[in-house]
Amino acid sequence: MRLTLLNPPHTAIGSRVPSEHLPPFGLLSIGGPLIDAGHRVRLVNADPDPMDMARIVVECLYDCPDAVLIGHSGSSSANPTVVEIARALKRARPDLTIIYGGVFPTYHWQDVLAEVPEIDIIVHGEGEVTAPALIAALAARQPLVEIAGLAYRENGRPVATHSAPMLTDLDGTRIGWELIDFAQHSYWGGRRAVIMQFSPGCPHLCTYCGQRGFWTRWRHRDPVRFAAEIARLVRDHGVELINLADENPTSSRRAWKAFLEALIAEDVNVTIIGSTRADDIVRDADILHLYKRAGVLRFLLGIEGTDEATLNAIKKGGSRSKDREAIRLLRQHGMIGLCTFAVGFEEETDRDYWRMLRQLLAYDPDQVMSIYATPHRWTPFHAQSATRRVIQPDLRLWDYKHQVLETPNVPAWRVFLWVKVIEAVLQLRPKALWRTYLHPDPEIRHAMRWYSRMGRRVVLHEVLSFLFRERRSAGPSVAAFWGGKQFDEEALSRSGRSGKQTGRMIMGGTRDPAYLR
The missing domain is CATH 3.40.50.280 (Cobalamin-binding domain)
Structure with missing residues (x-):
């Protein structure tokens, strides 16, 4: 056909x-x-x-x-x-x-x-x-x-x-790379780049995430074959950067270490970026030199709460001490820690945002990115938010970068202001500026400058949209907005x-x- x-x-x-x-x-x-x-x-x-x-x-x-x-x-x-x-x-x-x-x-x-x-x-x-x-x-x-x-x-x-x-033989199906022109895809400031996935799914139970429901179970590709495919893309198509689509590629220390060793053996010049958990970085303190040798340059770490009560409520399973230690370890081994921080949980007050700012300053991340808690119907957070008011009915804005839920104790404009202030303070402090413009490692300096340029454009877009393009109003509850029953994992x-x-x-x-x- x-x-x-x-x-x-x-x-x-x-x-x-x-x-x-x-x-x-x-x-x-x-x-x-x-x-x-x-x-x-x-x-x-x-x-x-x-x-x-x-x-x-x-x-x-x-x-x-x-x-x-x-x-x-x-x-x-x-x-x-x-x-x-x-x-x-x-x-x-x-x-x-x-x-x-x-x-x-x-x-x-x-x-x-x-x-x-x-x-x-x-x-x-x-x-x-x-x-x-x-x-x-x-x-x-x-x-x-x-x-x-x-x-x-x-x-x-x-x-x-x-x-x-569930697909168990992840190496039994082939990616249709011939469908694209590699020269038309770039990232990281002009680097020829593609997305790949070592391991679909996630073994953790964070309430705001639907990974476990959709993918059912975490599993991984053959580490050696995955490394060989990356090497082939580098040699045959000039790929310079791999953006891992995984939520937690490092979940199995054994499999991840085998992949790193296989990619090092391939001896190709490639940059790896992705997301993982701070716990895994701390766990792997003794093999982080392999991360660096394999080409890992940045990992995104989700910091969804700066107090233990919030972490427990959303079942994050992390801790502030491990978050801070993971950032330190990445920097020590010449890698970048990008911290996402989430806002929009029901109990938040101005005092919580002030505490979040102080805690993030203590973490000392290289880069930061904000997201808003979003009650998609396939997440447990949907049920937890059932009685909260939807203030953004336009689904095109349900992308984690726009407020869609009312925060009862703080008006939407002040939540937005707090988020922008937190980002500005973190990115404009002397340490961050030094890493962006004067860092001795040219790869890190390039990555920091690229992220800084992107950040300025995103902030301008967000401010203009918030002030002049978006329309927010107190709408129906989350339960009334979506209607029907939450399927949760029974859908799959x-x-x-x-x-x-x-x-x-x-x-x-x-x-x-x-x-x-």
Whole structure:
């Protein structure tokens, strides 16, 4: 079959402010298996230089595809754009099959199918195995009921087959790197770059995160084969930087150490950046020299609370002492610690923000980044926030960089002011300025200057948007805004893992989702 993979333009700050863009890893992950199954596959990447709707339609329908598969990494914030695109494509080609995948449709499949007739099929959960099986069934005009991991309509009602088995052989499917032009993707100030993933999932239970629900279980690729693939991309395609999509690539010390040693043995010049937990950095104090030799330059560390009570409430499982020690250890070994700090939890007061500023100063991070707690329906934080008021109904702004929840003790303008003050104080203190402009290591100096330039552009964008573009008002409660039941991890139940129940149908109800009004 002729297939088009579409990465839609994303309105989030992270997509619109930078002039550099990484390739859509999720679509490449299903593109490889589809190509290997014998299908003709094209990728339309509408995000880097955002295409308008007319051009998206032309590009998607260029070679008369049998189906368009839409996927994105933007979760809730990209869904309104996907809906607009699906409607435009169907107007141009009513016979076109439109398939939608990702975290948002996985957990909102009933709503999407009930309210967006232009979307025909949803792949829920991981798509590397489900997508080829689905396309094979469509090509043979076979019923979909026996294919696990799908949602569609039957007699006009949304239904879903049983969830697909978890992908355990992560090296058994191939990334479709041939779908991209490597020269068109850069990051880190002009470095040719791609996204890769060593280990999907996360073993931790943080309430604001949906990783555990979507990926079910943390697992990893073969460390030696993963290192060899990175080396091949460096040698054959000139890739200079790998941005790890993992939440916690270091969860297994044994596997991570094996990867570092294998990449060192490949002897390639590459920079590795990603995210991990402070606990793992402290745990690995004796092998951090291997991190550095392998090319690791920066790790993002989530500092979601500066008091132990908040850490316990959100089940972070960390501690202030380990956070501080991780930052110190990274710096000691010539690596950068980027600290994210989250605000927007219900109990916060002005005093809490002042304490957060003082604690972050004590941590002495190299870089900082703020995020706002966001009650996506697939996270336990959704249930914890059920009675709180939504102040931002526009889903395009549900990107963790905009306030969407009312903070009862502090008005929205003052929360925003506190966040900007915290960022400014941390980034403009003498230590930070010295690391940015006078650090003796040219790699760290380049990274700090690039981040500083990006930060100035982001702050300007955020201030102008907050003052002149965004509209906030006291809206419905979180429970009323989303409606219906929170699916939590049952949305990806693995009880049918043996395959004996893959044909069982889950009948979908109807709701009046606010996000599609």
